[in-house]
Amino acid sequence: MNGFVKVAAASPVLDVASCKENVTKIECLLRKAEREGVQIIVFPELSVTGYTCMDLFAQQSLLNEAETALLQLVDGVRDLNLLCVVGFPVVAEDKLFNTAVIFQKGKILGAVPKTYIPNYNEFQEMRWFASANRLNGDSVQIGAESYPAGADLIFVAENRKNVAVGIEICEDLWTTVPPSSLLALHGANIILNLSASNEIIGKNDYLKSLIEQQSARCIAGYAYSSCGFGESTTDVVFAGKGFIAENGYIIGETERFGIEEKMTVNDIDVDYLRHDRLANTSFAQSAELIGESRVRRISFELPEYRGAFSRKINPHPFVPSHDSALKERCEEIINIQTNGLVKRLAHINAKSAVIGVSGGLDSTLALMVAVHAFDKLKLRRENIIGVTMPGFGTTDRTYQNAVRLIRSLGVAFREIPIKEACIRHFSDIGHDGVTADVTFENVQARERTQILMDIANMTGGIVIGTGDLSELALGWATYNGDHISMYGVNAGIPKTLVRYLVEWTASNQPDQASKDTLLDIVATPVSPELTPADENGNIRQKTEDIVGPYELHDFFLYHFIRFGAAPQKILFLAEKAFDGKYDNGTIGKWLQVFLKRFFAQQFKRSCLPDGPKVGSISLSPRCDWRMPSDASSAEWLENIK
Secondary structure (H helix, E strand, C coil): CCCEEEEEEEECCCCCCCHHHHHHHHHHHHHHHHHCCCCEEECCCCCCCCHHHHHHHHCHHHHHHHHHHHHHHHHHCCCCCCEEEEEEEEEECCEEEEEEEEEECCEEEEEEECCCCCCCCCCCHHHCCECHHHCCCCEEEECCEEEEECCCEEEEECCCCCCEEEEEEHHHHHCCCCHHHHHHHCCCCEEEEEECCCCCCCHHHHHHHHHHHHHHHCCCEEEEEECCECECCCCCCCCCCEEEEECCEEEEECCCCCCCCEEEEEEEEHHHHHHHHHHCHHHHHHHHHHCCCCCEEEEECCCCCCCCCCCCCCCCCCCCCCHHHHHHHHHHHHHHHHHHHHHHHHHHCCCEEEEECCCCHHHHHHHHHHHHHHHHCCCCHHHEEEEECCCCCCCHHHHHHHHHHHHHCCCEEEECCCHHHHHHHHHHHCCCCCCCCHHHHHHHHHHHHHHHHHHHHHHCEEEEECCCHHHHHHCCCCCCCCCCCCEECCCCCCHHHHHHHHHHHHHCCCCHHHHHHHHHHHCCCCCCCCCCCCCCCCCCCCHHHHHCCHHHHHHHHHHHHHCCCCHHHHHHHHHHHCCCCCCHHHHHHHHHHHHHHHHHCHHHHCCCCCCCCCCCCCCCCCCCCCCCCCCCCHHHHHHHC
């Protein structure tokens, strides 16, 4: 299933010390999870007895009842395939252990005792339970049989070796070095946490941050289940929290404070986790810290993936989905771009910044960044030279927007038409000047670049590049034309994000004229305007009609570079993300275009100008992406077929 494992965190409504009733409710949730195709499920801490039994844990009647109920549960769900983990008090070596019991298909596979036993504030577990560190043997007896036990157990899917499950219990997560850190370094990539964390003001936000951070440090999936309604409220309240996280992000959670059973189900991508562990060399180096420590690996069989795909796939992975987060992201990006340019201007003592302003999105963003940089350096805006260079395809709309924007910002304005120079050049090289081929287009791009470079030389300044990350990926730039600059402020910005950045700058403009112009630029179709306009003077050459929708290409780029995903998986994810907008044939068509262009155009990226890295993806040959310019795309294209 393209590397996905369906995991659930469940919280039943329990009756304290009523073990038979509790396992009945657990079984109901197990059968519900099986129907939904869940492959691995975790329940709360001490879910067989209830966490709040207190001194009843010293009662033999409760312990006997718990053991009988657990064995009945294990046997009663032997027809289910999913891997189950429940909380249970285990007696061993005259000590009581707060334990996770792991079972599948009617067989107990092992038991993992809690390592860190809290004994502060409202917690007094040391009154009843011993730490896993005090378990002298390597097994415990449950019923008539003995089973592997210890905090060193990892459960490995024998039919999918890249799925390995580690377990910790509640307080273990809150410690300086959680057991999951060591388990992850030994290969566990899905961590399950059985918990009984009570509610106090602010604790839930802190807990979420712990789960996110631990899943990120371990580069793992993390499923957390905490007890809820039904536990005693003598002194504390439990809300039945369930979280599923993956490598730093919560991807699923239950509501708090409900009085019904809860279960959150989501798909953890172990292929992406594996990619990040391979790519992050510090993860492998961290394994040196564990020295001679060992783990025991216990096999289980991961059920076949089935049921509905639970994971929501973001069609625009570069763009935050919430307005507040988007505004914060835009401000942060503008600051990164601005500070990058500020350093370069200050270092070379530049007297000016020269920008070709077309009235399109990319040049507008570059101009706004230059304005921010000059303001920060307390330099006069008049030393920013905005140059508009009308050509054969320039429309009145883009021309007027370029002029209005330059003048409203207080930037120096220069207009240099390029038609006559291009016509002369066509004559020199023997081109008819009419056929709108690649030469016709590139002559204009190189003429504009030459003009900007020469003005920069004359004014003691630098040319600010306008090309964005998406164009670099597709090679949608003229080599030694708009491909070249002296500092490319947009090199790390994907096209789907450029539009939002320009909108953000518009919302922060003090004057209405600038704001109106910026918003009209946002609404203008993306085009290089290198071929003549139509009979009505409108843009004829629309980039997305030629190379495909940028939202698709940015999606492809993100998964191809960020996770090294195979085309087949990218296609699967895109079909889920864009369901109802693009059919599968359309997605496949443009994915082939992306791959062909990405491989064929690497030579342009190999000599890329300097520019700031902004997000997790950069195509700079000096920073993140090193690729031979003559690599073949054949294997990737074959993978789609």
